Amino acid sequence: MRTSTLVALVFAGLVSVTATARAERPLPMKINIAPMPPPGLLQRAIPAPAEPSSRIVYMRRCPLGGCIINPGGEDSRNDQSSIAGAPRTISRFKQSDLVWDQLMSCMRATYAPFNVAITDIDPGNVPHYEHVVGGNSSTELNPQLTGAGGVSPFTCGDIPNAMTFTFDVYGPDPEQLCWTAAQEVAHAFGLEHEINDKDPLTYLSGPLPKRFQPTDTPCGEFQARPCDCGGLIQNSFRYILDMFGPGVPTPPQVTIKSPAAGKKVQPRFVVRVEAIDDTAVEKVELFIDGVKGTESMKAPYKLIAPDGIAEGPHTLEVRATDIQGTPASSTIDVVMGPPCTASKGCDGNDVCVMGVCLAGPGEPGGMGNFCQAPTECISNQCLADTTGNMYCVEGCDGSSGSCPDGFSCLASANVCWPAADSGCCQSNGSATGPTLFGLGVLAALIRRRRARA
Template sequence: MPRLALGLLTALTVVSVTGVTTVAIARERGWSLPRLTAGEPEPQPVTVVLRRGGGDVFAAADDAPSLHLSGILQRQAVAQATIPPFRGTDAQWAGLVRCVQDRFDGYAVEVTDQVPTDGTYSLAYIGGTPDLLGYAETVGGIAPHANRVLPGSVLFVFQPEGVAERALCETTAHEIGHTLGLDHSRDCSDIMSYESCGEKEFRPQAARCGEWEDRDCDDGQPLQNAHGVLAAAVGTRPRRAPEPTPDAPPASADRPAIAVQRSAQAVVGQPFTVTVELSSTDAQTVDLYWYARRGYRLRCGETHESVAFTCHREGSTHTFTLTPTRAGARKFNVRVTDSAGRMTKTPTYRVRFDPAS
């Protein structure tokens, strides 16, 4: 039986230009699976259908894309969910489909938005929010995962407000990757990583597995080569000829730049501050995404039922103050949405809280 693989909203290293999905991540959890003991299986080409129109999905023991049945819903004790359609124009949808196709270019993975007339296919719902399936707001997607190809999977990629197009594309590829046997990677340039340091691909170099900390991979190996796993699992095919791309427009000068400073010391029981300085006062929302065992969105001007914090605003400066009660690693990033609805996001920063002396 497969496990569930959470894809969380993660941070791309893009400052003052665009916002991205991806964020606070819980360790993969869920389903047990007997280990494969036979020889290496033959490559198994797959088809993945991206579903734009949303629709009703029903709980079942096993996934059945043609019947809109999902094992994820059953394991979440959600009898039925109505997934909203993808929110965007025809051009934006076509761009998303092309982007996901590009991520799997060279592998025997057929990515399409048309249901095939015959044969097995996996189905990826694109749209909605994670609360529809009982997940936290920081979860970007969810898919079955079992260290092997799971043909006929049903997976979900969520589309929260402000998510950037590239981030949505990479989250979609990430969740598809789980259905093809890939674990999370610690290489920030790999599609299977929660962290980001630029545009991503399925990396041909071996890297440790893990979410925020290194661990052995779910197949028991210390390292994962995402490219090698995919090539062995589904096979390869010639890459498409690249299409000419137009010059990118310059970044808008109106989008606020963000500068972040944090307390020099991080000690349990002592106030810890994150100061956000904006280049403009035209900010609709200023959010601190704070990751401990799970992720939390802390919005300036609001309270949070699970995390005690304050936020003081003075002009374009916003100061968040928290007082953690447990030692250990944390991560955080900042997202700002302006009056035009455009989101700017910082990279994700790390901090380790020491015990009080």
């Protein structure tokens, strides 16, 4: 369907004799085949430049009045684009601040292995690559760009002060925007399309976010072809590394969300951690008085304190390590107390679940709060019963006192559920409701359908 009409990628005659423009389709193709090359294929003939013309990529978010683009030779310092045939206005990027921030962090993560800065602050009159994001129609830049998701000039080498573009045609989807933005910027460095579906330079759908792959990959859009820059394969990661050199490792940011500093805790208490990184967090580890307890490889990070911690004060350290091996840690003091019971032993808004004090109905996001998505819950678990009541839940095992007063342990799901007559939580739910649905699964199904519509 769409596949056949959008393979025309090179808009010859759009630009000066030294460059052709690369325009992208607005939506990913539904093709997932990314064949690996046989060994010994020819590397592209034109190597990476020894030095880049700049180490700054300026991500320009088009504001309310739009981005003014001037025609002429490629020069980001004067907002001049060789693709604009006349003075143009790229209209406002309509997506939210959140989408923009996610696009920026995705772009930073994508380029983090290399010594190049991704910024959305205008660097002014210094050499820089500029990536313009906006435009409710791809033809705002050039009438010939119908159906394009992004565009870049292309010479097989570095284009100093290049102006590249991602159009606002993907909706509030930061990873789709990031895929196109990362690809257009890389075209200005001299990289062409390749058929690895994990790499931003691909046209193939497949996993998101896409990251530059240190893999020899055939050039091509939907099937292998000789590289426009000579040879049969390119290695995007190696090319950018050769051009810019390696990036500076930056430690993750790690925050202990619970328990609070100085808090009384109970045996097998839960430590919830937020860890973020410009590349990716590899693992989060829990140390008690310097002794490693447990670790978690997957966000949201939830670590259960090991057995055998004596009552009294202890030092709790959480250590996050990113994929480059750079660690960061956060430390608090806690006081180990005896296990709580369903009716006593917890302070403030906490309630006792399985002998551990956890945030209860009085705490936003605590157990028993209404929810619509797991992210609204401190436990990261939001379940619905058959009548449509949705609550933040915590796990229980059905033993006597495993749930606090006002809750009962639902045997069907092993979670504490508001009891029907408790008066707790404005509940009209039923403690015997047999079927609960995890909202994470539901959300994934809805999202998939929408993406293919």
